[in-house]
Amino acid sequence: MQQVDGRRARGDESRRVALSSAVNTASVHGLEGLSIGGLAGSIGASKSGVAALFGSKEQLQLAVVAAAREIFVATVIEPARVQPRGIRRLTALVQLWLDYSSGRTFPGGCFFLAAAAEYDSQPGLVRDAVAAALAEWDGYLTASIRFAIEQRELPLLDDAEQLAFEMLALTAEANSRSLLQDSEVPYARARAAISARLVMLGADPAVLREGGLG
């Protein structure tokens, strides 16, 4: 039987509060724009307390990436699991991702796309963590496509990675354009492009319509 350590529980709660604030500000001002002092102020704690909670700024950034990943899983991955694997889950993933982006789960749009652009060309642990998270999402999408191919739901497709690349491109463009132009139109464009592409690959239009992509 595991006893709860009241001290650790208190610290974990403080970290939770801090991270839920940090994730939001980081999605707007960037992970580099995060400041320990600013974060402390926004949650009513002392600067040194927050610093002690995470050890260093870089570890705070890593914790923020991990927290964002959990939110992403809960918002996009988990809800899609109600759909059976294959084309249905694939369309659900696309729909849920577009909702995740347009619904501003993070006020600055997709957290990982923002972080990736920020650390694109800056080596370090943070960049590696962001790249790993994106690679995970890419891999999950690719696996879903591969399963759909095995199920003969995309009879004209053989390169799963290529389709994943195109879907990620279209969804990412919708995210950034909707932010930059403050418009919902880009999401419709992404939906249309992905839907048309899937139909071209032999997907059942009725299934896409069910999933909201028609």
Next chain:
Amino acid sequence: MQQVDGRRARGDESRRVALSSAVNTASVHGLEGLSIGGLAGSIGASKSGVAALFGSKEQLQLAVVAAAREIFVATVIEPARVQPRGIRRLTALVQLWLDYSSGRTFPGGCFFLAAAAEYDSQPGLVRDAVAAALAEWDGYLTASIRFAIEQRELPLLDDAEQLAFEMLALTAEANSRSLLQDSEVPYARARAAISARLVMLGADPAVLREGGLG
């Protein structure tokens, strides 16, 4: 007859030197990561001298965006003008853009995509300038597509903006993925996707092959 003002000429030269350094560091560390002191040090000038040259940090950032725009025009837009308007110039623009990105004209990849992600959700003059530059590029691409439609070079297409959206999505994804994964493969994926899309819209495959997109 226009007299040259030696003072202004000297200042313009200093600005030129400063901007050519600033553009490169900004593409890696972001426009917010620019610092007047750091810029001064890297060009062997005094901090106050650089500050006086641009007036404020925000105006320095705006000048950097303008300088990057000029480099972009010289690297992508101008060379494409040797091709006749329509599908040929369109494929040239895509090719030149991919070369501009993969050749690391800016060490951090496409300057404007990096800046757009940084100022996505932060109102201000810098964001407006970046958004305007991207809108300009989008507009130029859309106009090229529209001309190709008029020339019956894309007989199956009617929505020029939709195709521009998809092309921008694919090229942007190639840019960010190649940076994050340090790979040239994403450029091949973007090329393949755009080429296939154009063929599907009725473009002449021979013309695409001429342009290097086959």
Next chain:
DNA sequence: GAACAATACGAACGGTCGTACTACTAACAA
């Protein structure tokens, strides 16, 4: 009880940031 561990705080550290002000030089205009 004592010893230890995990938070939390206040204060201070050295550093960098953007900005403002002064002083000086050089180029131009009257």
Next chain:
DNA sequence: TTGTTAGTAGTACGACCGTTCGTATTGTTC
């Protein structure tokens, strides 16, 4: 000539940065 303007350096300011130190508090363990 005198006056004005543009660039440049030097200096100082206040604000914030991440980090460290000493210390108090609380919870666990022996």
